[in-house]
Amino acid sequence: MKELIVILMSAVLVDNYVLNKFLGICPFLGVSKKSDQAVGMGVSVIFVMLVATAATWPIQTYLLNPNGLGYLQTIVFILVIAALVQFVEIFLKKFIPALHKSLGVYLPLITTNCAVLGVTINNITDEYNFIQSMVSSLGCGLGFLLAMWLFAGVRNRLEESDAPECFKGMPITLVAASIVSVAFMGFGGIIDKLFA
């Protein structure tokens, strides 16, 4: 149990996918203008990460590895994720239209989100078992949501700021992201200290 908490907390705070590992930067910069959009995107990413891990971990462990097909990982994973996202979208549209209405617009964008492919590959590389993989995916997703949500707040302020002409738009946003990232560096030692 303690091990799972460590995996979860370090994925959310210390090894934050956006601010520390630079995965999923495109949606982080693109969809973080308004906090409700940012939260919608974050929730969709958590959902897809969990579904993708639940699908790719058994495929790697029971299908690819025993047959010596480990090298097909990249191709198989991206296809599984793309197909899965399409399937989830159709399923939601048909059976839970309310949820589809709020998450649907973000789903197609997630297919080529590097955070989702990254988390599935990282789970295999770190040799996590199934439960650990699911927990780590949940943690990464939560970390993504947290970063998106915090940054949407920062960005609100940034819109009104008086930046130099050439810094307006993306450059000043990146500089702000750098400062938020410094804040997250502060969590560095927390895991060892808390659970040692």
Add this chain to the structure above:
Amino acid sequence: MKKLGILLKGIIKENPVLVLLLGTCPALATTTGVISALAMGVAATAVLICSNIVISALRKAIPDKVRIPCYIVVIAGFVSVVQMLMQAYFPDLYDMLGVYLALIVVNCIILGRAEMFARKNGIIDSALDGIGMGLGFTLALVLMGSIREVIGAGTWAGIELTAIKPYAVSIMTAAPGGFLVFGCLIALVNKVLSGKKANKELSCAGCPNAALCNKENCETEAKEENK
């Protein structure tokens, strides 16, 4: 002359990283040093050239409706080839790049060039476009890697610079430095290119997902921006 233009436009005028703002993930993650930045640039360039050629050659055979999945399969195939070659001949670099090597599959530059250039142009033009864009990507990465390594570690490609070494600011090689250097470089490019306004925001036009993504959403977003 036209061919030269296709080759050169990727390097400065339409630099994929600094002007089009594509492929930001590897640009931030692998530029902690010059060597890893160069390795990432070369690997992505190889995939980009090969996938551009194949997609251009197959452009009449791929049905329009399923083109994005087809492109992803072609790209994923070449990424696997590059991964295996690198693991066999450059195991150090393979370890250094880690997961980011596999993530070339979802690099917006490669899918974006397939969608925006290769499917409309001939094989030779597409190959030249791939070389130009790849060079632009590699140069931007090496530039960022140099700045971060020199300021952050006091070395360049592993060579120690004795004059700077004692004053190294190690945060530049950590995550925040990546965002900071990238932001400042884009600002510099904006300053130099001012007059010819580059698209400063991530817009639907530059996004390779635009075809996949709900069109209404893009349109409403565009409308909101115009207000």
